[in-house]
Amino acid sequence: MVRVAILDDYQNVARRLADWNSLSGCEVAAFSDHLADETSLVARLGDFDIIVAMRERTPFPASLLKRLPSLRLLVTTGSRNSAIDLQAARAQGIVVCGTGGLGYPTSELTWALIMAHMRQVATEDRAIREGRWQTTLGRGLKGKTIGIIGLGRKGTEVAGYAKAFGMDIIAWSPNLTDERSRAVGARRVALPDLLGQSDIVTIHIVLSETTRGLIGEKELASMKPSAIIVNTSRGPIIKQDALVDALEKGVIAGAALDVFDDEPLSDVHPLVKAPNTLLTPHVGYATEEGYRVFFEDAVEDIAAFLRHSPIRVLVAE
Secondary structure, eight states: OEEEEEOOOTTSOGGGSSOGGGSTTEEEEEOOSOOOOHHHHHHHHTTOSEEEEOTTSSOBOHHHHTTOTTOOEEEESSSOOTTBOHHHHHHTTOEEEOOOOOSHHHHHHHHHHHHHHHTTHHHHHHHHHTTOOOOOOOOOOTTOEEEEEOOSHHHHHHHHHHHHTTOEEEEEOTTOOHHHHHHTTOEEOOHHHHHHHOSEEEEOOOOOTTTTTOBOHHHHHTSOTTOEEEEOSOGGGBOHHHHHHHHHHTSSSEEEESOOSSSSOOTTSHHHHSTTEEEOOSOTTOOHHHHHHHHHHHHHHHHHHHTTOOOSBOOOO
16 A cells, blocks of 8 residues: 655645546555654654645655655656755655746735735724724735836736736846846846835745845835835845844834745744734645646656656656
């Protein structure tokens, strides 16, 4: 019997969103809780042949992989996972496969966060439940300037939403061209200009060694005091200590965040207490449609591996 573990199934939906019963000769177990301690993970996963990881929720460094001698296949949802040591996996004979995915749910959540923050939706919802009426004054989007950091697929979708709302769109990324910017109705500017001119800064760039800590104290200080920053990409792109400090001192007007340095976010984390924040628990990609792609592809990956013909294999760059 081949044992399959599905990790970090927070919403308890993995089993119903794909036909796991089609995997003949497999015993499938889904875990809805998150284990961060490596020793606890080894105790839970030591006897599993195949593991399905939900994005980067559970990292697989070399130290953990070495302690999982039964592991033969590691499937990550999505087409990349920086939390898996691909070189270590290959050295141990572990095949790592990815899945397809949908980009637009994260773009949609970005726009939901922008609108909710600008119109103070969460604050007014809470107020009305507490017996108070019209406690804040919202701000509109038409005529405002949105600065998009990263004009790939998701950034382009956000630019489309901004255009529909009558916003001025500026953009920056390291390799962005004027032609690419014009194609989506944006103007290419330098990063300092984007930060200084934008009413809303939204991040859609991939986390890498060059983008880690891209937005720090100096960058936040260059933003308008009335501006907000939105991050649905990866937490470490913004230096979180600097962001907390900027929010507490009123350097910027607010932040809407779906991603954090450490996840799940602790309820005592400074960002939870910071003023003018709108926080969601990394749900940008977490839609029924997106999860169906993830889990149906994971089942295909496992079936192909068991036929000795693995598909969507990930290799270290």
